[in-house]
Amino acid sequence: xxxxxxxxxxxxxxxxxxxxxxxxxxxxxxxxxxxxxxxxxxxxxxxxxxxxxxxxxxxxxxxxxxxxxxxxxxxxxxxxxxxxxxxxxxxxxxxxxxxxxxxxx
Numbered sequence: 862x863x864x865x866x867x868x869x870x871x872x873x874x875x876x877x878x879x880x881x882x883x884x885x886x887x888x889x890x891x892x893x894x895x896x897x898x899x900x901x902x903x904x905x906x907x908x909x910x911x912x913x914x915x916x917x918x919x920x921x922x923x924x925x926x927x928x929x930x931x932x933x934x935x936x937x938x939x940x941x942x943x944x945x946x947x948x949x950x951x952x953x954x955x956x957x958x959x960x961x962x963x964x965x966x
Contacts, residue, residue, distance in 0.1 A: 875891075879909065879921070882909065882910075882911050882921075883911045883913075883919065883921075886910075886911050886913065887911075888908055888909065888910045889908065889909045889910075890906070890907075890908050891906070891907055891908075891909070892904065892905070892906050892907075892928070893905050893907070902929075903927055903929045904927070904928045904929045904931070904932040905925050905926065905927060905928065906925065906926045906928045907923055907924060907925035907926070908923070908924050909921050909922070909923050910922045
């Protein structure tokens with residue numbers, strides 16, 4: 862399980878990114894994990910956009926999406942891909958062995 866605690870360096874980097882975004886107007890995208898008090902871990906994708914010159918002043922618009930199911934699916938696909946690559950490698954070795962045996966007889 863991934864450690865979701867942030868170091869001081871990571872927090873400073875995120876604050877600098879927010880400051881730069883506010884200056885440039887660029888949208889930032891992040892993926893984070895959050896843990897509930899019960900230990901349930903959820904993945905979130907969020908985009909932060911700077912809002913400037915609005916009636917109430919400057920601010921940020923944050924849109925978050927729960928991507929826990931997507932991350933679980935990606936993990937399963939990576940596992941299946943590793944299995945498929947292993948099977949392909951084993952098949953290639955087996956085929957080479959068969960060709961060698963056929964040629965040597």
